[in-house]
Amino acid sequence: MKVGVIGGTGRIGSRLIAHLQAAGHQGTALVRSTGVDVVSGEGLR
Structure with a gap:
């Protein structure tokens, strides 16, 4: 399964x-x- 984690660079993430x-x-x-x-929004894809 593919999972995106918001805050993935923090302690819990x-x-x-x-x-x-x-x-x-x-x-x-x-x-x-x-x-x-x-x-x-400049720089968004």
């Missing part, structure tokens, strides 16, 4: 991703991009 991967799942950390202007 990083452990959650490790447990997901150990169980054979694909855990991916979802993080904020510093290259995106949140007001205009």
